[in-house]
Amino acid sequence: MPAARPIQASIPSVDRILRLASVAPLVADHGRDAVVAAVRAEVDGLRAALTRRRGATHSAASAEKIAAQVAVRLQADATGSLQPVINLTGTILHTNLGRAVLPQAAIEAIASAARNAVNLEFDLESGRRGDRDRHLEDLLTQMTGADKATAVNNNAAAVLLALNTLAHRKDVLVSRGELIEIGGEFRMPEIMQRAGCRLVEVGTTNRTHLKDYAEAIGPRTALIMKVHPSNYRIVGYAKAVDEGSLAKLAHARGLPLVSDLGAGALLDLRRWGLPQEPTPAEMIAAGVDLVTFSADKLVGGPQAGIIVGRRELVERINRNALKRALRLDKLRLAALAAVLRLYANPDRLATSLPLLRCLCRSKSDIEAQALRLLPQVARALAGHATVTIESCESQIGSGSLPGDRLPSVALAIRAVLPRHLASARVERLARTFRALPIPLIGRVHGGALFFDLRCLDDEGRLVEQLDRLPQVLKKH
Numbered sequence: 001m002p003a004a005r006p007i008q009a010s011i012p013s014v015d016r017i018l019r020l021a022s023v024a025p026l027v028a029d030h031g032r033d034a035v036v037a038a039v040r041a042e043v044d045g046l047r048a049a050l051t052r053r054r055g056a057t058h059s060a061a062s063a064e065k066i067a068a069q070v071a072v073r074l075q076a077d078a079t080g081s082l083q084p085v086i087n088l089t090g091t092i093l094h095t096n097l098g099r100a101v102l103p104q105a106a107i108e109a110i111a112s113a114a115r116n117a118v119n120l121e122f123d124l125e126s127g128r129r130g131d132r133d134r135h136l137e138d139l140l141t142q143m144t145g146a147d148k149a150t151a152v153n154n155n156a157a158a159v160l161l162a163l164n165t166l167a168h169r170k171d172v173l174v175s176r177g178e179l180i181e182i183g184g185e186f187r188m189p190e191i192m193q194r195a196g197c198r199l200v201e202v203g204t205t206n207r208t209h210l211k212d213y214a215e216a217i218g219p220r221t222a223l224i225m226k227v228h229p230s231n232y233r234i235v236g237y238a239k240a241v242d243e244g245s246l247a248k249l250a251h252a253r254g255l256p257l258v259s260d261l262g263a264g265a266l267l268d269l270r271r272w273g274l275p276q277e278p279t280p281a282e283m284i285a286a287g288v289d290l291v292t293f294s295a296d297k298l299v300g301g302p303q304a305g306i307i308v309g310r311r312e313l314v315e316r317i318n319r320n321a322l323k324r325a326l327r328l329d330k331l332r333l334a335a336l337a338a339v340l341r342l343y344a345n346p347d348r349l350a351t352s353l354p355l356l357r358c359l360c361r362s363k364s365d366i367e368a369q370a371l372r373l374l375p376q377v378a379r380a381l382a383g384h385a386t387v388t389i390e391s392c393e394s395q396i397g398s399g400s401l402p403g404d405r406l407p408s409v410a411l412a413i414r415a416v417l418p419r420h421l422a423s424a425r426v427e428r429l430a431r432t433f434r435a436l437p438i439p440l441i442g443r444v445h446g447g448a449l450f451f452d453l454r455c456l457d458d459e460g461r462l463v464e465q466l467d468r469l470p471q472v473l474k475k476h
């Protein structure tokens with residue numbers, strides 16, 4: 001260890017670092033301004049660290065070492081903060097991890113629309129302005145039985161737009177059992193307020209009857225709304241009114257019935273042995289006038305909100321100035337149309353749609369994968385942690401099928417340390433896995449880090465990350 005030296009003398013100057021031969025290629029790649037800023041940030045960081053340690057004994061940072069750190073910093077900046085991760089959380093539609101992973105057909109559609117000018121709103125036959133919804137409309141109406149369809153930024157936008165169009169300055173009836181908060185600031189009462197509607201609560205939290213709705217209808221009532229209680233379930237002494245009866249009541253009183261379906265599985269999921277979810281087609285058949293749902297929940301597509309229903313209502317929505325602010329761009333429109341086209345062949349959907357592939361994986365298939373990976377993960381963690389195979393339950397997430405879990409298998413990672421230190425150690429292990437070039441995101445629970453393998457499509461990519469683990473473990 002070298003003897004203590006004055007702080008300033010031990011840190012090379014910014015100019016000296018910039019003159020290094022190893023810095024020239026960085027300037028060529030990233031530009032002089034970015035390199036100067038990165039060198040300054042690095043030098044300032046070192047200076048602050050030394051001051052914190054009051055300039056006590058330390059080894060001087062060489063100019064070359066600083067230049068190497070600058071290269072790392074510039075590379076990280078160039079990569080940006082949005083990056084691929086491997087979802088091992090056991091939540092399939094993880095909102096914080098971007099929900100559904102898109103099928104190849106959608107990825108290609110996005111790339112093609114990105115690379116080219118497209119006939120987004122251009123009619124190739126007449127050479128005149130066309131309609132952007134045309135690219136989705138037939139697909140959606142055929143699948144749902146609705147007269148007309150459109151799509152906007154997300155389902156929150158679809159609900160806002162529908163309410164603002166049909167019930168501005170008027171009353172909307174909603175059951176007290178359906179005044180939900182979805183998370184991420186989506187609360188039905190607040191959306192109502194933002195849409196300029198007055199919420200009229202009907203019934204009680206656990207029981208709402210048809211006569212509750214009938215009695216609440218007044219001269220200011222614009223519509224009746226049903227909301228799928230997505231992320232929770234009322235069990236026990238509970239009653240809700242089905243859409244069919246509610247539609248009859250609404251129509252007898254000259255009102256539309258609107259349903260916010262949330263996850264919106266387009267086909268009956270029982271076909272694949274999954275739990276039942278109401279479909280937009282069932283809603284339309286039951287007499288619902290307008291249905292809204294997400295495109296990136298059980299549809300398995302890009303973020304969007306889909307609106308299907310009666311022609312006259314969808315046309316009114318399209319004339320609302322807010323529609324212009326909430327519409328889809330060409331990339332997502334291309335992706336959504338590509339996903340919807342996959343539904344034309346439902347027999348292939350369990351292979352062609354990543355979401356369904358993931359939902360349909362059998363426990364034995366996941367277990368076989370766990371057995372293949374166990375020795376490699378254990379080897380990478382040798383001396384740090386033990387790895388076992390354990391049964392677990394995946395959840396669908398994003399408020400889809402809340403009570404239903406899918407049996408799955410996880411690698412459970414536990415730190416090899418005295419018990420009282422183990423939990424802190426597990427958090428650090430989780431952090432280490434998040435620091436990999438492609439971060440592995442698991443779930444910490446009861447002193448162990450769980451990697452639920454249900455969504456692991458590309459095993460090779462995980463194995464590649466394991467090769468980098470020893471390096472990262474040293475740093476953490």
Ligand SMILES: *Cc1c(COP(=O)(O)O)cnc(C)c1O
Pocket residue numbers: 154155156157159182186227228229230231260261262263293294295304305398399
């Ligand atoms: C998820 C959900 C929403 C919000 O949909 P986003 O597509 O996330 O905007 C609205 N309503 C219900 C019932 C939902 O489940």
